Every structure is written in C-alpha cells, then in structure tokens.
Amino acid sequence: MTERMVIVGGGQAGGWAAKTLREQGFTGEICVVADEPWDFYERPPLSKGALLEAAPALPRLFSPETVAALGITWYRPQRAEAIIAGEKTLILSSGQRLAYDKLLLATGGRARLPGSDWQRHPAVYTLRTWEDARRLKEQLACSQRLAVVGGGWIGLEIAASARKQGLEVTVFESQSLLCQRSVNPTVSRALLEIHQQNGVTVHCQAGALSLDDDQGKPVIISGQQRAVFDAVVVGIGVELNLELARQAGLEIDCGIVVDSFGRTSNGDIFAAGDVARHPTLGIAVQSWSFAQNQSVVAARAMLGDLSRGYDDAPWLWSDQYHHNIQILGIPDPDGTTLVRKTDGSALYFTLTPQGRLSQLVAFNDPRTVKLARRWMATGRDLSGVPLTDPEFSLMTLR
Numbered sequence: 001m002t003e004r005m006v007i008v009g010g011g012q013a014g015g016w017a018a019k020t021l022r023e024q025g026f027t028g029e030i031c032v033v034a035d036e037p038w039d040f041y042e043r044p045p046l047s048k049g050a051l052l053e054a055a056p057a058l059p060r061l062f063s064p065e066t067v068a069a070l071g072i073t074w075y076r077p078q079r080a081e082a083i084i085a086g087e088k089t090l091i092l093s094s095g096q097r098l099a100y101d102k103l104l105l106a107t108g109g110r111a112r113l114p115g116s117d118w119q120r121h122p123a124v125y126t127l128r129t130w131e132d133a134r135r136l137k138e139q140l141a142c143s144q145r146l147a148v149v150g151g152g153w154i155g156l157e158i159a160a161s162a163r164k165q166g167l168e169v170t171v172f173e174s175q176s177l178l179c180q181r182s183v184n185p186t187v188s189r190a191l192l193e194i195h196q197q198n199g200v201t202v203h204c205q206a207g208a209l210s211l212d213d214d215q216g217k218p219v220i221i222s223g224q225q226r227a228v229f230d231a232v233v234v235g236i237g238v239e240l241n242l243e244l245a246r247q248a249g250l251e252i253d254c255g256i257v258v259d260s261f262g263r264t265s266n267g268d269i270f271a272a273g274d275v276a277r278h279p280t281l282g283i284a285v286q287s288w289s290f291a292q293n294q295s296v297v298a299a300r301a302m303l304g305d306l307s308r309g310y311d312d313a314p315w316l317w318s319d320q321y322h323h324n325i326q327i328l329g330i331p332d333p334d335g336t337t338l339v340r341k342t343d344g345s346a347l348y349f350t351l352t353p354q355g356r357l358s359q360l361v362a363f364n365d366p367r368t369v370k371l372a373r374r375w376m377a378t379g380r381d382l383s384g385v386p387l388t389d390p391e392f393s394l395m396t397l398r
C-alpha cells in the first residue's frame with residue numbers, strides 16, 4: 001500500500017517539508033491541508049516589499065512549475081479541525097476524514113491583538129498573511145498618520161516602510177526598550193536611534209493602551225494622552241496555532257515539544273516551523289531560517305532518515321530603512337556586549353563570561369555573520385580578541 005504523508009499548513013515550513021519529501025524520493029501521496037488559498041509563500045516580504053512596491057506579487061516559495069511537480073493533493077482552503085490520534089486520522093472543516101501514515105503540523109501562528117474591540121475597528125490592522133498585506137498597503141496609500149502598536153521586529157519594519165512612504169509614524173511599545181526579548185539593551189538603543197533619526201515618534205513604556213473611535217478614526221489612549229490616527233497596525237507578537245496539538249495530547253511547552261528530528265511526543269506526528277519549539281534551546285524561534293531548515297530535517301525524519309538532527313543557532317534578519325540587520329544567537333543575560341563600528345556598519349557582540357559568542361547583531365555586515373556562525377558552532381574562545389578595534393581584521397579569525 002502506498003504511504004500517505006499529510007501536512008497541515010501551507011506556509012514556509014509546510015512547503016519545504018513537501019519539497020523535501022519528494023527530493024528524498026518519496027513516491028507516495030502528499031496531502032497538504034491549508035486554510036489560505038495560495039500556493040506556499042514567504043512572509044518576510046509582507047512587511048517590506050509588499051508594502052513598498054507598486055504592484056507586489058505573491059512572494060512565492062517555489063515557482064508554479066515546482067509546486068505542480070510535487071504532485072500534491074491539496075485540501076484548500078480548508079482547516080484541519082481535529083486529530084484522532086488513535087486512528088491516525090485528521091478531521092477537516094468540510095467534515096472529510098483524512099487518514100495519514102505520518103502527519104506534520106506546520107500551523108504557524110496568528111497575530112495577537114490587545115482585545116476584541118481592537119479587532120472590530122475597521123482601521124486597525126495586523127500583518128500575518130498576504131491578504132493582510134494587501135489591505136494594509138491600500139490603507140497606507142490613503143493615510144497620513146499611522147500608529148504602530150508594538151516595537152518588535154515586525155512593528156519596526158512596518159514603521160520603516162510607512163516612513164519611506166512619507167507617513168507620520170508613532171510607535172507605542174509597552175516595555176522600556178525596543179525588541180527587548182531578542183536583543184540586549186545596547187542594540188535596542190541603536191534601533192531607537194535609527195527610528196528617531198528617520199522621524200518616527202517612539203513611546204517606550206507606553207503601558208496598557210486603549211482604543212477609542214473618533215468619527216471612524218482610531219484613537220489610541222495612553223495614560224492621559226489621546227491621539228487620533230488614520231490607521232493603527234498592531235504588532236505585539238504571535239499566538240501559536242497549537243489547538244490541534246493540544247487536542248491530540250501532544251506535549252507543549254513554548255510550542256510543540258520536538259526532538260532534533262521534529263518528532264513530537266506521538267511517534268507518528270511531527271512538527272515544524274513557528275509552531276515547534278527549538279529542540280535544544282527549548283524556546284520558540286519564529287524565523288524564516290528555522291521554518292525552512294528545521295522542516296527539512298523533520299521531513300527527512302518522516303521518511304525514517306535520522307542521519308542529521310537540527311541544532312542551528314537561531315538566525316533572523318530584518319530590513320529597516322537602508323539597514324540590513326542580522327541577529328545570530330540569543331543574548332546571554334550575564335554576557336558583555338562589545339560594539340564595533342565602521343563606516344556604514346555596526347557589530348554588537350555579546351560574549352558569555354567564558355568568552356564564547358552568545359549573540360551577534362550585525363548592521364550591514366553579512367560577511368561577519370557567516371564567520372560568527374563558525375565561532376558559535378566551534379565554541380571559539382574570543383576573550384582578549386580586540387573585537388571592537390576597527391583596525392583589527394576579523395577575517396584573521398577565520
């Protein structure tokens with residue numbers, strides 16, 4: 001009997017898993033259950049090119065020919081509603097039952113909102129899907145004043161894209177620093193400076209915000225202050241789509257708990273991408289590279305190939321104004337941050353007390369990020385190295 005692999009989620013992790021299954025020679029059936037109507041696409045351009053280009057196209061993960069060659073049986077737009085784990089069967093929103101030999105959950109996440117009243121206001125937006133990007137782009141084109149709620153990566157990218165289009169932008173961040181969860185305070189301050197230099201008004205420690213309405217326009221209330229905007233975009237993080245995993249009784253802790261092969265606590269169910277917890281760090285990592293590379297490993301494991309586990313350091317990038325920012329690793333709270341600035345680029349190295357690199361944040365210097373990956377992988381001791389000296393060539397540390 002031919003085997004059937006079922007993937008829930010038509011995003012980046014789902015796409016790479018389907019492609020990997022075929023590349024590894026799987027000839028059985030690949031079913032993809034996806035609640036969006038599009039072929040697999042990437043989300044990073046949604047806060048960048050999709051808002052800025054005159055006529056942006058769906059940022060496809062693969063060409064239409066590549067997708068066709070995968071020979072996928074699509075169930076879309078449809079939702080997977082439940083897993084009957086004992087019968088290895090998925091129940092779809094149409095009521096259809098879909099049996100699987102192996103199941104991959106690649107359900108990603110959805111944008112969080114402060115409250116249901118925010119959801120109801122027609123000029124309040126979130127940005128997670130292609131449809132969201134199209135709606136937001138239309139709104140930006142007829143707006144002058146934009147509020148961005150949330151000073152994380154997506155909020156800051158939207159702020160930068162809106163400034164490039166000449167909007168007045170105000171960012172409200174509840175914490176005292178921007179991107180506080182993912183970088184150390186020195187980097188947060190650099191981000192603040194960049195946005196202020198580009199004319200964004202940033203309110204950190206904005207506290208709990210409320211929403212009001214003034215003749216159809218959204219009003220943000222922060223403490224005693226009221227401000228009227230043409231539109232509000234909320235970027236306060238992601239709610240992982242964990243319902244199926246929860247209902248199937250899978251172990252969950254900061255995401256679906258998986259081993260380095262993407263295996264969950266149920267031997268026939270795998271998880272990949274945003275919804276899966278990083279196997280060795282035990283944290284949720286929402287990034288393009290994790291969604292791609294961890295899902296490739298999980299797809300191979302679905303076919304029984306356990307030759308290479310996933311243990312990459314987290315890596316993500318962000319484009320804001322003319323800055324390409326790359327973030328490798330996570331900052332050690334007890335670490336020391338060393339700053340190296342040269343013309344047009346800046347590097348923020350966070351070293352552990354033992355002199356190992358725990359995080360590098362690189363502004364406009366992708367070459368050093370490549371090098372730093374090797375330092376991290378080999379646990380290179382960097383204590384005593386004159387990292388901050390712009391005259392010292394980092395390439396000598398190759």
Ligand SMILES: Cc1cc2nc3c(=O)[nH]c(=O)nc-3n(C[C@H](O)[C@H](O)[C@H](O)COP(=O)(O)OP(=O)(O)OC[C@H]3O[C@@H](n4cnc5c(N)ncnc54)[C@H](O)[C@@H]3O)c2cc1C
Pocket residue numbers: 008009010011012013014033034035036042043044045046047078079080081106107108109127128129154241244272273274275285286287288289291315316317318319
């Ligand atoms: C605006 C934006 C900008 C970003 N920019 C960057 C960046 O610059 N750099 C970077 O590294 N990362 C970036 N990211 C993060 C990156 O895009 C995500 O980490 C990545 O998309 C995760 O892929 P995924 O396949 O796990 O989840 P998703 O891409 O969310 O795909 C999951 C899919 O599953 C569907 N689904 C969920 N539940 C069900 C169900 N029950 N039945 C059927 N379908 C279901 C969802 O609707 C969705 O289509 C960005 C994300 C966003 C939203």
